[in-house]
Amino acid sequence: MHDHLILRIIAKMFIPFILLFALYVQFHGDYGPGGGFQAGVIFASALILYTLIFGLETAMRVVSPTALRILAASGVLIYGGTGVLCMLRGGNFLEYSMLAATPLAGQHLGIFLIELGVGTTVFAVMVMLFYGFSGRKDPSS
């Protein structure tokens, strides 16, 4: 393990900003450019940067693979659950207008929940893929 002093300090400075930017992209996605997928990827990239610098074992202590599996599944569950909730309230599958009292508020809430589900799943799957590849043993050695 080399002592990457500069990289460690810069990464420590930047990771909070990357996470903050991911949250901005997530929650501002209905007004500006962005959305669940992009936010999930940016959020995952912060964790991947952390893994590259502090090592796989440390990163797995921060977010364990089990937690990632739960997150990936719960994102899909939020997405599907929103759709089913719309059906339960008397609309079609994913008909957001039924979610709240007025159609406008319903649309807002619906897109918010859907993007939250997408972001969670994308983040979890991205990091899981990275964990999977970086945990592999080199077959030539």
Add this chain to the structure above:
Amino acid sequence: MNLLIDSLTMVCLALGCFLGLTGGIGIYRLPDFFTRLHASSVTDSACAFLILFGLALQAGWSLVTIKLGLVFFFLVLSSPTASHALAKTALNSNQQPLLGREDKR
């Protein structure tokens, strides 16, 4: 005043574009990894500063200027770090810089 700001913007943008182009040509033309890294990393910071400064001049004192300043702050920290990481990795994996005159190598 407006003319002054506009012409200053033009000079900044033109210089920034020139530096960026120089860096690109340097990456393409220079012989080995370290000289290429040198070409891109040295021009990168000045190029980004000049272009962002030109844009900030056009924006005036507003929120856009603060955002441009933040972009500049992150670029100034991250681009030398990226160059540092690349150079260190190249040295660690026994990449030797080319030394001496071209015809005596």
